[in-house]
Amino acid sequence: MKVSKKNRQFHKKNEKDNSETSNEVKVFNVKITARTLKAQKYREVKNIEKVLKRESKGKFPGKAPIDPKTLERYSRGEGFEGKGVVHPLHALKLQKKEKKFNYAQEQAARSEILHTEGQGLIEVGDGEKTTTVSQKVIAENVDIAAATKIFELNLEFGPYRAKYSRNGRHLLLGSKKGHLAAFDWVTKKLHFEINVMESIHDISWLHVETMVAAAQKEWLYIYDNTGTELHCVKKIDKILRLEYLPYHFLLAAVNEYGFMTWLDISIGEIVGHYNNRMGRTSVMTHNPYNATICLGSSKGVVSLWSPNVKQPLAKILCHKTPLTAIAVDNRGMYMATSGVDRSMKIWDIRNLDGPIQHYKLRTAPIDLDFSQKDMIAVGLGEVVEIYDNCCSQTPSRPYLRHRMAKSINNFKFCPYEDVLGVGTSAGFTSIIVPGSGEPNFDALESNPFQTKKQRKEAEVKALLEKIPAELITLDPFDVMAVDVPSLQEQMEARKKLLHLKPKNIDFTPRHKNKGKSNIARKKIIKSATRKEFIDQAIEAQKMLDVPERKPMVQKQAFGVLERFIPKTRLKK
Numbered sequence: 001m002k003v004s005k006k007n008r009q010f011h012k013k014n015e016k017d018n019s020e021t022s023n024e025v026k027v028f029n030v031k032i033t034a035r036t037l038k039a040q041k042y043r044e045v046k047n048i049e050k051v052l053k054r055e056s057k058g059k060f061p062g063k064a065p066i067d068p069k070t071l072e073r074y075s076r077g078e079g080f081e082g083k084g085v086v087h088p089l090h091a092l093k094l095q096k097k098e099k100k101f102n103y104a105q106e107q108a109a110r111s112e113i114l115h116t117e118g119q120g121l122i123e124v125g126d127g128e129k130t131t132t133v134s135q136k137v138i139a140e141n142v143d144i145a146a147a148t149k150i151f152e153l154n155l156e157f158g159p160y161r162a163k164y165s166r167n168g169r170h171l172l173l174g175s176k177k178g179h180l181a182a183f184d185w186v187t188k189k190l191h192f193e194i195n196v197m198e199s200i201h202d203i204s205w206l207h208v209e210t211m212v213a214a215a216q217k218e219w220l221y222i223y224d225n226t227g228t229e230l231h232c233v234k235k236i237d238k239i240l241r242l243e244y245l246p247y248h249f250l251l252a253a254v255n256e257y258g259f260m261t262w263l264d265i266s267i268g269e270i271v272g273h274y275n276n277r278m279g280r281t282s283v284m285t286h287n288p289y290n291a292t293i294c295l296g297s298s299k300g301v302v303s304l305w306s307p308n309v310k311q312p313l314a315k316i317l318c319h320k321t322p323l324t325a326i327a328v329d330n331r332g333m334y335m336a337t338s339g340v341d342r343s344m345k346i347w348d349i350r351n352l353d354g355p356i357q358h359y360k361l362r363t364a365p366i367d368l369d370f371s372q373k374d375m376i377a378v379g380l381g382e383v384v385e386i387y388d389n390c391c392s393q394t395p396s397r398p399y400l401r402h403r404m405a406k407s408i409n410n411f412k413f414c415p416y417e418d419v420l421g422v423g424t425s426a427g428f429t430s431i432i433v434p435g436s437g438e439p440n441f442d443a444l445e446s447n448p449f450q451t452k453k454q455r456k457e458a459e460v461k462a463l464l465e466k467i468p469a470e471l472i473t474l475d476p477f478d479v480m481a482v483d484v485p486s487l488q489e490q491m492e493a494r495k496k497l498l499h500l501k502p503k504n505i506d507f508t509p510r511h512k513n514k515g516k517s518n519i520a521r522k523k524i525i526k527s528a529t530r531k532e533f534i535d536q537a538i539e540a541q542k543m544l545d546v547p548e549r550k551p552m553v554q555k556q557a558f559g560v561l562e563r564f565i566p567k568t569r570l571k572k
Helices: 009-024 034-059 068-073 088-114 135-141 452-464 476-480 487-496 518-544 559-564
Strands: 151-154 160-164 170-175 179-184 189-195 200-205 211-216 219-224 229-237 239-245 250-255 259-264 269-275 283-286 293-296 301-306 309-317 323-328 334-339 343-348 353-360 368-370 375-380 383-388 400-403 408-413 419-424 427-432
Touching (some): 160 200, 160 408, 179 211, 229 250, 229 259, 229 269, 239 283, 250 283, 283 323, 323 368, 334 368, 368 408, 375 408
Antiparallel strands (some): 151 427, 160 170, 170 179, 179 189, 211 219, 219 229, 323 334, 368 375, 375 383, 383 400
16 A cells, blocks of 8 residues: 655755755865865965065065165174185184174164154254353253253362263262262252261262262272262272273272272272372273273373283373373264363274364363263363264364353263263252263163162173173274284293293204114114014013013011011921
8 A cells, every 4th residue: 555745845845945056056075184274275375475466566675775874883893704714614604693793783773763762952043053052041942851950059068070870860979078979860869968077089880879989088988879888998099080890890990109900899809900100190081992991191191001911002192281181982982182282182092093183272171071972071161162073073163062150170971861960169060961862772781760670680680791801902802813822922922031041942943854864873773673672582481481470479567576477387
């Protein structure tokens, strides 16, 4: 019996849908594997790259070109040319290193776009001079925060010497009558203020803002940021000038007897101490390029000194009269000197050449100082004159002039600020010099806004990266050279020693013909026959089996008690 299936409504609809889809869409059964997915992804990436290339062909042809002047600013010096290297493996290593240097130079030049701050300047109208612009006019035309940088401290214990810390945030004052004070000059917060009850000849910040050094009447004293005395170094006495070398942790000093001393403050030892034989001098500065000390004498000679050598590394006759001041710029390229003859000269200190520029001033300068942007401040009695770009050009007039009713003792440009601090006979004066400071600072090098934790970390890092005092030379690249002294140089060094008698040695080698003479031939024959006889005797002993003599064994000695030892009798 057949059972008829009833067609439902949904069966008919499904049949219609299947017929429609079968006519329009073709179905392919593709097996999906990891290989097919990878090929599909590769095609998509290629298509995207083609589209991007097509779009950027006209707009962005490649990396933007770098200005050659910007590249020159970040140059690391002359590169490797491939000469003088014998082994090809070493030449390949040097080429790879040179590529890294060039890449770092390009990246540094490209990162200049991130320097958002610009250098300051003074704009004046037609026919006006920047020299006529006073500090009152500058204070009226700048913002309130910048106007607070112009201030004056009237103090009773003058004359004062002033020095800023490396990051430009803290100020240290020391006077002839014993007044010593340190404070944050931006917020005007006082760290400490004491009177040491004896004259202070010079002052200096050490590696952090929590330690200061003061050259007092007798000895060198070191204080912390609360005014507590930490050390009294009695090995260094009667100091006239102090200079601190931050990368070597060395405090350099010269006293009134002409003795120069280098004190390593990280270990508390003196690494150099000798007499420079130049007499009393208070004209001293240091060259930041090679960490040498520049010392000016009363004969107009500037000498460069290192703690390792007891003789000057170099001497330059700068003036025919006694020197009054020396200054070296931050890059260590130019040196400015001034003498009693009312002249100021600019020298190329790297090549020991010059003078590049020669200026005649109204009076003999008291002090000189370079800013971070190659401005130079000149102290003339009660007037401070600032010259802009005076090393490469010859300006006809000063950039700024500031007159005070007090005699000037010393002055320093504040790092990373357009400020000049002047220590006078009756206190301290701070003035604004637009365009003198570096607007962009490296926070890993010196950070004006560093916290307590950052300061501690920077101190540890600086100690780990400390440069030994033995590496202070006139040319800092001498460290990379290989010193191979010849035989003649070694003998000349031995001759310099007083306790050794010089030997007369002919350095030209003599090539002898050994064994060609009659006597030499006889000696050779005699030694050969003797050797043959010894070999024959050894072989004969082996053939006869002669027993080797045993070494005599020493019996143990008992002294007086030997008579009680039983003696073994030989059998007959």
